[in-house]
Amino acid sequence: MKKIWIGIDDTDSRNGGCTTHIAKTIIKFLIDDGFDLIGYPRLVRLNPNIPWKTRGNGAISFRIGLGAGYKNKIGEIDKSEIFCFSRVKKSSDLTKQVDRIKEIILDVFKDYAHVRDINTNPGFVILKDKPSFDVYKKGVRDILYLNEIKDIIKSLKGFYKGYKNSRGLIGAVASVAWMTSKDSTFELITYRSEEKWGTKRLVEDESVKNIDRLYRSTFDNYDYKNKHNRIVPNSPCPILYGIRGDDAKDLIESYSLIKSEKVDSWIIFQTNQGTDDHIQSKVISQIKIFQSVKVKGRVIVKPHTIIGGHVLFTISNDLDEKIDCASYEPTKQFRNIIRELLIGDVVEVYGGVRKKPLTINIEKIEIKKLVDDFIKIQNPICTNCKKHMKSRGKNQGYKCLKCKTKEEFAERRKKNRHLNHGFYEVPVCARRHLSKPLKRYK
Ligand SMILES: [Zn+2]
Numbered sequence: 001m002k003k004i005w006i007g008i009d010d011t012d013s014r015n016g017g018c019t020t021h022i023a024k025t026i027i028k029f030l031i032d033d034g035f036d037l038i039g040y041p042r043l044v045r046l047n048p049n050i051p052w053k054t055r056g057n058g059a060i061s062f063r064i065g066l067g068a069g070y071k072n073k074i075g076e077i078d079k080s081e082i083f084c085f086s087r088v089k090k091s092s093d094l095t096k097q098v099d100r101i102k103e104i105i106l107d108v109f110k111d112y113a114h115v116r117d118i119n120t121n122p123g124f125v126i127l128k129d130k131p132s133f134d135v136y137k138k139g140v141r142d143i144l145y146l147n148e149i150k151d152i153i154k155s156l157k158g159f160y161k162g163y164k165n166s167r168g169l170i171g172a173v174a175s176v177a178w179m180t181s182k183d184s185t186f187e188l189i190t191y192r193s194e195e196k197w198g199t200k201r202l203v204e205d206e207s208v209k210n211i212d213r214l215y216r217s218t219f220d221n222y223d224y225k226n227k228h229n230r231i232v233p234n235s236p237c238p239i240l241y242g243i244r245g246d247d248a249k250d251l252i253e254s255y256s257l258i259k260s261e262k263v264d265s266w267i268i269f270q271t272n273q274g275t276d277d278h279i280q281s282k283v284i285s286q287i288k289i290f291q292s293v294k295v296k297g298r299v300i301v302k303p304h305t306i307i308g309g310h311v312l313f314t315i316s317n318d319l320d321e322k323i324d325c326a327s328y329e330p331t332k333q334f335r336n337i338i339r340e341l342l343i344g345d346v347v348e349v350y351g352g353v354r355k356k357p358l359t360i361n362i363e364k365i366e367i368k369k370l371v372d373d374f375i376k377i378q379n380p381i382c383t384n385c386k387k388h389m390k391s392r393g394k395n396q397g398y399k400c401l402k403c404k405t406k407e408e409f410a411e412r413r414k415k416n417r418h419l420n421h422g423f424y425e426v427p428v429c430a431r432r433h434l435s436k437p438l439k440r441y442k
Contacts, residue, residue, distance in 0.1 A: 001093065001094045001095045001098075001128055002065055002088050002089075002092045002093060002094070003038055003063050003064060003065030003088045003092060003094065004063070004064060004065070004094055004098070004101070004126055004127065004128055005061060005062070005063050005125075005126070005127045005128075005129075005130060005176045006026070006061065006062055006063075006064065006101070006105070006124065006125070006126055006127075006176075007059065007060070007061040007124060007125045007127070007171075007172030007173055007174075007175045007176040008022060008023055008026070008059065008060045008061070008105075008122075008123075008124045008125075008168070008172055008175075009059035009060070009122070009123055009124075009168040009169070009170070009171030009172040009175065010059075010120060010121050010122050010123060010167055010168030010171060011109070011112065011113040011114060011120065011122040011168065012114060012120065012237065018237040018238050018239055019058060019059065019060050020043060020058070020060060020189055020239070020267075020269065021112065021191060021237070021238040021239070022060075022108055022109070022112045022113060023041060023060035023062065024041075024075075024077060024189075024191065024265065024267050025108050025112065026104060026105055026108045027041060027062065027077075027082070027267070028077045028078065028082070029104045029107075029108065030064055030101065030104055031082065033100065033104065035064040035065070035066070035094075035097075035101070036064065036065060036066055036067030036083075036084075036085050037062060037063070037064060037067070037074075037082070037083070037084040037085065038063040038064065038065050038067060038084065038085055038086075038087065038088050039062075039063055039084055039085075039086075039180075039270075040062075040072075040074060040084055040180075040186070040248075040268060040269060040270035041060060041061070041062035041074075041084075041267065041269050041270070042060065042061050042062060042175060042178060042180065042269060042270050042271065043058050043059075043060055043187060043189075043269035043270075043271040043273070044058065044059050044060070044061060044136070044140075044171075044174065044175035044178045044271065044272055045058050045140070045271065045272055045273055045278075045433045045434050046058070046059060046139045046140050046170075046171055046174055046175075047139065047140055047141060047142065047143065047278060047290065047292075048278060048292065048352055048432055048433070048434060049289075049290040049291065049292060049352040049353065049354050050143065050290060051290075051354075052119070052167070058171075058271075058433070059168075059171030059172055059174060059175035060175060060269070061172070061175035061176040061178070064094070064101070065088040065089070065092040065094060066088065066089040066091065066092035067083075067084075067085025067087075067088065067089065068085060068086075068087050068088060068089040068090075068092075069085055069086035069087040070085070070086035071083045071084075071085055071086075072084050072085075072086075072248075073252075074248070074267060074268040075265065075266050075267030075268060076265060076266055077265040077267065078265065082267060098126065098159070101126065102126065102159065102161075105124055105126075105161075106161070109122060109124070109161075109163075113163065120164075121162070121163060121164045121165045121166060121167040121168050122162070122163045122164075122168040123160065123161065123162040123163065123166050123167070123168030123169035123170075123171075123172050124160065124161055124168070124169075124172055125153060125158055125159070125160040125169060125172040125173055125176065126158055126159040126160070127153070127156050127158040127173075127176055128156065128157065128158065129156050130176055130177060130179075131152050131156060131173055131176060131177040132177060133177060133178075133179050134177075135149075135152060135173060135174055135177040136174050136175075136177035136178040136179070137277075138174075139170065139171065139174030139177070140174070140272070140277050140278050140434070141277075141278055141280055141291060141292065142290070142291065143290060144170045144173075144174060145170075146165075146166060146167065146169065146170060149169050149170050149173050149174075150169070152173055153169070153173060160172075178272060180270050182275075182277075183272075183275040183277070184270050184271065184272060184275065185219075185244060185245065185246055185270075185271055185272075185273050185274045185275065185440075186244070186245055186246070186247070186248045186251055186268055186269065186270055186271065187242045187243065187244045187245075187251075187268070187269050187271050187273060188242065188243045188248075188251040188252065188254070188255050188266060188267075188268045189239055189241075189242040189266065189267060189268075189269065190239070190240040190241055190242070190255065190260075190263040190264075190265070190266040191238050191239060191240060191263070191264050191265050191266065192238055192239075192240045192261070192262075192263075192264055193262070193264040194238070196261070196264075197236060197237075197238050198236040201232055201240055201241070201260075201261065202260055202261040203229060203231065203232050203240065203241050203258065203259075203260040203261070204258070204259040204260060205222070205227075205229050206259075207257060207258045207259040207260075208221055208222050208229050208231055208258065209221075209222050209224075210257060211243070211254040211257050211258060214254070214257070215245065215247075215250040215251075215253065215254050216439075217245045217246040217247040217250045218243055218244060218245035218246075218250060218251065218254055219244055219245060219246075219274060219437045219439050219440065220244050220274070220428050220431055220437060221243065221244075221428070222428065223427050223428035223429040225332070225333055225427055226332055226333075226427055226428075226429045228428065228429040230428050230429060230431075231243055231244075231258075240260060240261065240263060240264075241258065241260065243255060243258070244271075244273055244274060246440065248268050251268060252268075272434065273433045273434060274433075274434070274435065274436050274437055274440055275434065275436055276350070276434065276435065276436035277434060278292040278352075278434045279292050279293065279294050279350055280292070280293055280294070281293070281294045281295075282294070282295050283295065283317065283319075283321070284297065284315075284316070284317050284319075284321035284322065284323045285319070285321045287323060287353055287358055287360075288353070289353055289354065289355075289356060289358060290352075290353065290354065291352070291353050292350075292351065292352040292353070292363075292434075293349075293350070293351070293353060293360065294348060294349070294350045295315075295323070295348065295349055295360070296317070296346070296347070296348045296349075296368070297315030297316055297317050297323070297346070297347065297349070298315060298316055298317070298344060298345070298346050298347075299313055299314070299315055299341050299342065299343050299344060299345045299346075299347065300314050300315065300316040300322065300343060301313055301314035301343070302341070302342065302343055303327075303338050303339050303340075303341050305335075305339070308328075308329055309329035309335070310326055310327070310328045310329055311326065311327045311335045311338045311339055312324055312325070312326050312359075313325055313338065313341060315347065315349065323358055323359075323360060324357060324358070324359040324360070325349050325351070325359065325360045325362055326359050326360065326361055326362065327362050327426075328361060330429075330430050331362070331426040331427070331430045332426075332427050332429065332430065333427055334362075334424065334425070334426045334427060334430070337365070337419065337424045338362070338365070340417070340418050340419045341419070342370075342371055342373055342417075343371070344371035345367065345369060345370055345371055345419075346367075346368040346369035347365050347366065347367055347368060348365065348366040348368060349362055349365050350362065350363050350364045350365065350366075350435075351363045351364075352432070362426070363425070363426055363431075363432055363435045364423055364424065364425040364426065364435065364438070365423070365424050365425075366422065366423050366424075367419055367420065367421050367422060367423075367424070368421065369421075370417050370419060370421065372414055373414070373415040373416075373417055374409075374412040374413065374414055374415060375412060375413050375415045376410045376411070376412050377410070377411045377412055377413055378410065378411050379391065379398055379410055379411070380398050380407040380409070380410055380411050381411070382400035382402070382403065382405050382407075383405070384400070384402075384403050384405060385400055385402045385403055387400065387401075387402065389401075389405070389407055397409070398410065423438050423441075425437065425438050
C-alpha cells in the first residue's frame with residue numbers, strides 16, 4: 001500500500017466546528033508523524049438541496065504517502081509550512097502504519113468533532129483505492145444511502161468509523177470519489193486561534209475589494225451592490241475567511257494583501273465549488289425533488305411577487321408540462337431581472353428543487369428568446385369611416401360600429417425590453433457554493 005485516501009465528513013454543527021478545521025488538524029499531525037500529502041487536500045461540496053445537511057454540505061478528502069516530485073507550498077499551520085507533493089515515492093509503503101493513522105484521526109475527532117450536537121453524525125473512511133466517480137456524481141446530484149456506502153467501503157476493503165447514525169460516512173466516501181480532472185477551483189481558508197471562536201471577526205472590507213479587483217481569477221469575494229463581504233462566514237466556526245479562485249498562486253498573493261485580525265493558520269483546498277457539478281439537464285417531467293436542474297421552457301405565468309418578497313413564475317414546454325420557478329427574497333436585485341419576464345419569453349433556468357409542489361430555486365437564468373412588448377396608444381381607426389373602433393372585449397380585437405370592419409390590434413408602439421439575451425445570475429451574497437459564476441464561463 002503506497003498511499004491511502006482519507007475521507008471525513010459531518011463533524012461540524014450549527015453552533016460551530018468545521019470539517020475543514022478538523023481535516024487541517026489531522027493533516028498537521030500526520031505530517032508531524034512523517035507522512036506527506038500527495039496532491040491538494042480536497043473540499044467537496046455535495047447535494048445542496050438535502051434537508052439533513054449541517055451547513056454547507058462540504059466533505060474533505062486527501063491522500064497521504066511518502067512524497068516525491070514537485071513540492072507545492074499550500075499552507076502554514078503552527079508556524080510550520082505545509083507542502084503537498086505531485087506524486088508518491090516508489091519506496092512509499094503505509095501497510096504497517098494504518099493503525100497509527102487511525103489513532104491520529106480518532107484523537108482529533110475526540111477533541112474537535114461536535115459529536116454531541118443532535119444533527120451531527122461524523123464519519124471517516126480510510127481507502128486504498130478511489131471509489132467510482134459515479135459515487136461522487138450521485139452524491140452531488142442525488143441522494144446516497146448509508147447501505148450502499150458501506151457496501152462500497154467493504155468492496156474496496158476499506159476501514160471506516162462512524163459516530164451515531166454514521167451519516168458522515170456518505171460524504172466522506174463521495175469526497176474521495178471526486179476527480180479533480182473534470183473541473184475544479186481552489187479555496188484558501190484561514191483560521192482563527194481557539195480563544196477567538198464565536199467572537200466577531202475583523203476582516204477589512206476595503207482589502208477584500210482590493211484583491212477582488214487585482215486578481216480576476218478569484219470569485220465571490222465581495223458583493224458591491226449589497227455591501228456584503230462574502231469571504232467571511234457568518235457562523236461561529238473557526239474559519240476567519242476563505243478566498244475562492246481558479247489559481248492557487250493568486251490565492252496566496254491575495255491572502256498576503258487581506259487586512260484582518262491575526263490569522264492562526266491557513267491551508268488551500270482544491271474544490272468543486274463554482275463548477276455547476278450539481279446541475280443536471282432535464283425536461284420538466286423528469287425533475288425530482290432535491291435535484292438541481294437546468295431546464296428550458298416558455299413563460300406561461302407572469303412573474304408575481306408574493307408575501308416575503310419572493311417572485312414566482314411558471315414555465316412550460318411543448319409537451320404542456322409545467323413547473324414553478326422562484327427567485328426568493330435573499331436573491332435581492334436578481335428579482336428585478338425576473339420581474340421583467342413576459343409571457344412567451346423562452347428561458348433556461350438553473351437551480352435546486354426542494355419544495356412540493358416542485359419549485360426551482362433559481363441560481364441563474366439564460367434568456368433564449370424575448371417576445372415583443374407593445375404599449376397601446378389608442379383604439380384603431382376604421383380606414384373606411386375614419387372613426388375609432390370599439391373593443392370587443394379583452395383579447396378579442398376591435399370592430400367598427402358603423403361598417404363592422406374588424407381589426408385585431410390597437411394602434412400600438414413597441415416598448416423597450418429591459419432584458420437581453422444571455423445569462424443573468426444571483427448576486428454574490430446569494431450564491432451557492434457549487435454554482436458556477438458567470439465570471440468562470442470563458
Ligand atoms: Zn367603419
